[in-house]
Amino acid sequence: MTADRPVALRTFVDAHKFRGPLPGARLIVLGAVHGNEPCGSIAIERILQELACGELEIIAGQLTLVPVANRLAYERGTRNGDRDLNRNFAPISTPSDNEDFIANELCLLLAEHTVLIDIHSFSWQSSPMVLLGPDSSARDPHPFAFACDEESLAAHLGVSRALYGWLATNMQRAQRRGSSIQYCKGTTDYMRAVGGYGVTLECGQHADPLAPELAYQAIRNALAHLRLIASEAPEPRQEIEFLRVYEVLDRNSTKDRFAREWNSFDRLYLGDAVAYRSDGTVVLSPADGVIVFPNENAEPGTEWFYLAERDPRVRKRRVCSNGK
The missing domain is CATH 3.40.630.10 (Zn peptidases)
Structure with a gap:
């Protein structure tokens, strides 16, 4: 055996x-x-x-x-x-x-x-x-x-x-x-x-x-x-331009649509119309900044776009260890 x-x-x-x-x-x-x-x-x-x-x-x-x-x-x-x-x-x-x-x-x-x-x-x-x-x-x-x-x-x-x-x-x-x-x-x-x-x-x-x-x-x-x-x-x-991502919005419906054709890092100003929900509600930019990863083909329930603001601080290159 x-x-x-x-x-x-x-x-x-x-x-x-x-x-x-x-x-x-x-x-x-x-x-x-x-x-x-x-x-x-x-x-x-x-x-x-x-x-x-x-x-x-x-x-x-x-x-x-x-x-x-x-x-x-x-x-x-x-x-x-x-x-x-x-x-x-x-x-x-x-x-x-x-x-x-x-x-x-x-x-x-x-x-x-x-x-x-x-x-x-x-x-x-x-x-x-x-x-x-x-x-x-x-x-x-x-x-x-x-x-x-x-x-x-x-x-x-x-x-x-x-x-x-x-x-x-x-x-x-x-x-x-x-x-x-x-x-x-x-x-x-x-x-x-x-x-x-x-x-x-x-x-x-x-x-x-x-x-x-x-x-x-x-x-x-x-x-x-x-x-x-x-x-x-x-x-x-x-x-290097540093941006802080502070918001992400989902697409709720296939009828949700962008207010215009967006590309990543297009400039946004407070109150700009970013998109429209299926019921006609306007999605407004809550602050000055940029749009990131706008996806007009996003499935409902998935990320539609991110919002980011420019880092106001001047980041100086710092000396760091090379790993642990």
């Missing part, structure tokens, strides 16, 4: 790990958390090729590359497999859908690292940007100890615009909807919760041929900035 063979558990995430001989930061880079956003995957595959041929060498710390975080969505060419992985990202004790299983594996991976770069793109035309966590000042209701490190990393990624305030804004949305508070949390929020820090890099429109190059250069710059490779880090960008 032969013994039963052990049944291998399915692995949902393909991760490539590289360790240097010296201590240092532990960086993880994710591509295709949303399956129709290929720029991160293309850039990461390019980095993998350079590591394989010896053109690139990790001399300190650890680098983990995940070219395709959401394989099912990637193969379909869709944003999600069964649901949005980046809106309810946390360990699931009883996983039931594609994204549950992925989250369980990615959460273990993230907990092994100190720094995360999650690479994304837009379905609409927009300039590249980096999304940060809470501010480090007492002005923020949930100050973040590594905000300085995030800002320093962001300054080396090659973009000139940074947005923060996402978690607090989406938590307010979840509370209004009576949703689980976990629903608003994504990969970078989880990274901060387990003691590290992370940024979301938005590289432009999905099909923009420049997006993969921006993602690639950002990874190379981050490796140099964190001293994982023996390459001089580029000078940080001195002029």
Whole structure:
């Protein structure tokens, strides 16, 4: 009588790990958390090729590359497999859908690292940007100890615009909807919760041929900035526009419509008509600022657009540690 063979558990995430001989930061880079956003995957595959041929060498710390975080969505060419992985990202004790299983594996991976770069793109035309966590000042209701490190990393990624305030804004949305508070949390929020820090890099429109190059250069710059490779880090960008996201509105009906065709970062003034609800109610801008991520194809019950204000403070580049 032969013994039963052990049944291998399915692995949902393909991760490539590289360790240097010296201590240092532990960086993880994710591509295709949303399956129709290929720029991160293309850039990461390019980095993998350079590591394989010896053109690139990790001399300190650890680098983990995940070219395709959401394989099912990637193969379909869709944003999600069964649901949005980046809106309810946390360990699931009883996983039931594609994204549950992925989250369980990615959460273990993230907990092994100190720094995360999650690479994304837009379905609409927009300039590249980096999304940060809470501010480090007492002005923020949930100050973040590594905000300085995030800002320093962001300054080396090659973009000139940074947005923060996402978690607090989406938590307010979840509370209004009576949703689980976990629903608003994504990969970078989880990274901060387990003691590290992370940024979301938005590289432009999905099909923009420049997006993969921006993602690639950002990874190379981050490796140099964190001293994982023996390459001089580029000078940080001195002029970065900081915007604080303070509100998100859902689309309630397919008959809800915008007052005009909006693009991200179009200017708004107090009292401007932003949109009209299906019953004719006008949605007015509550303050001077900009509109962010307007989505005219949003499904009812999902995010329609965000509102942000320009940070009135002058942010000086601060000297930060390079990881933990």
